[in-house]
Amino acid sequence: MSDPEENWESYSAQYASAQAGHIDQLRGRIDPIKLCFRASSLRQGIPCTVDLSRKRLCAMMGGQNCHGEIIFDDNVTWLARFRLPRTSSQPSEARAWILRNPTPEIFDWACESDPENPIGADYILMEKLDGKPLTWKKATPQQKEKVMQQLASHISQLARLEGARLDRFFPLEGSKALLESYLAMIANGEIDSCCPVDTYLVHRFRQYIVGTLSKEIPAGDKFFLKHPDDKGDHILVNDRFDIVGIIDWEWTRTVSKAEAFSSPCTMWPVAEFYTVSNKLSAEELQFAAMFQRRAGKILPTMY
Template sequence: MMGNQNCHAEITFEDNVKWLARFRLQRTSSPPQEVRDWILRSEAATMTFLQQHTCIPVPKIFEWACESEPGNPLGVGYILMEKLDGSPLDWQVATPLQREKLMQQLADVSLEIEKHPFEAMGSLISREAIHFEVRGLAHQSTFRMGQGPLGPFSSSQEGFQAMLQSYLAMLASGEIGIDPPADIYLAHRFRLDILANHWEDVPSDSQFFLTHPDDKGDHILVNDSFDIVGIIDWEWTHTVSKAEAFCSPCMMWPVAKFYSGSNELAEDELRLAAIFHERGREDLASCIINGRKIQRFLFALGPDSSFTDTETFANLFAGLKRAFKVGDDDWKQWRAMALENWKDDELLLSLVARDRH
């Protein structure tokens, strides 16, 4: 089974027990080996932690090895894990009754995750099978060669600032190849201004919680009765603030409206908030109701921030500004003003000059 970043081979034993062998695909765009090993260690640590300390259904890991380990007979990083019976969830084709059943279960998962807070923002890294530590942001572009992972961080503001500064440096150097680089740089630089001037509107951090990094639906395995039998693909997972950990999954977003710049919540998001309200958890309901701020801030960061459609890029930027109530000028007006305001930014000037050539 071939995905965008991983290959899975099913292993069937003589007694009909089935495992999955998960291999990371290597492409010309793949990160360096040091980063690939770090990602695998983090994924293995996260799944082992969830298996040992929570009731969240995740595949059991039997063995894993990094690409660089001398004793690895395969020469590539791998994870051998339990194969769970179930089909990837397609939220868009689920009926209202099926969605209701799933949302009740997702609320259970959130409440279970909340029982296991961490003291810092970062990624679980396993050096041994039973040893865990918080170490760095779990994102490829925050792992700098020669520097290692950034963090851990005591607040989201501190972590996002380090992440954005890393992105800006890599955009300027060409390490992240995105077109047009100057516009992407400006959008990231703007987020630094949000951190400096508007972050007080986002709830402060005191505890951090694991969150799935790609919650578009197919990470959830369900049976024919729409019971959740497993949650998979935990690579890039890291601990985040409560506001980020418990906002709505992107599979529920009104995609067309979101890309057009609207911050209106979908009916499913409102229903999930109502479920938390019914359970007496107004704090978690508030994370969903007010979640667009953090979602807009994090959407389209780093290597995933390139949009060939300039209108879509402008609409997404407008949605970010609306979420933080920062002006109502359009992209072209704001861009001209930003270039003037940041005319002493040498990294930005180098990108503008590159665009002209």
């Protein structure tokens, strides 16, 4: 693939072509008739249709998943969520654990490895939330404050879910399988062909760390849940900026208290951050004060 810094147009064209190939590969594995039959069976036989065209799947696609709308005859709409078959996707051992119960209501799910899965791919049938991804930079100060108030309340609830072991929420075997998959792809040039030696060595070091984690975690340490991708578009809001859902929890991990309750990266002053400034933004300070008011009794030594 072309170097994006040298020829952006060529790189974009190749990227779009590869993306279309991934979508077509996924579409070829999914049986839409069996998908509709399964969905209908979960709603007392109400007929439904699903559009799995490339255009429709691309319309609701992120870095790891794409979605198709299942529309029932009584105007109820579900989402069918599918894992994209990219080279950077997790190996089957990790994917089997990652399929989880996210914020939207889950009606059905199955792993591709399940012999009773007739669909042909990993899938989740889930509620379609009536909201749109939050675009932080376009929100007004009043809208941001409303979102921060709700988010502070939500995170303070997460503070109650403490775990005594890191591998309680992400089995270390899943991490090992994921790293082994990356090492194989680096070695054969599928990913990071520009500096493979450095990348390979970094992943070998990560492999070593994973192997020693369970032995080095003090018995009395507490860990807390952390959303893995809190850049803003994981929050779904309505036109009044009420939070209707927080999605994309599949890479959720448990981390230390300091990391778990740091400000979401959507509030970071990115330009200053990349100039090695560690000064908190006004939004971060505002959010910290809101969070402290709510979680102070749970985490009295947070700040």
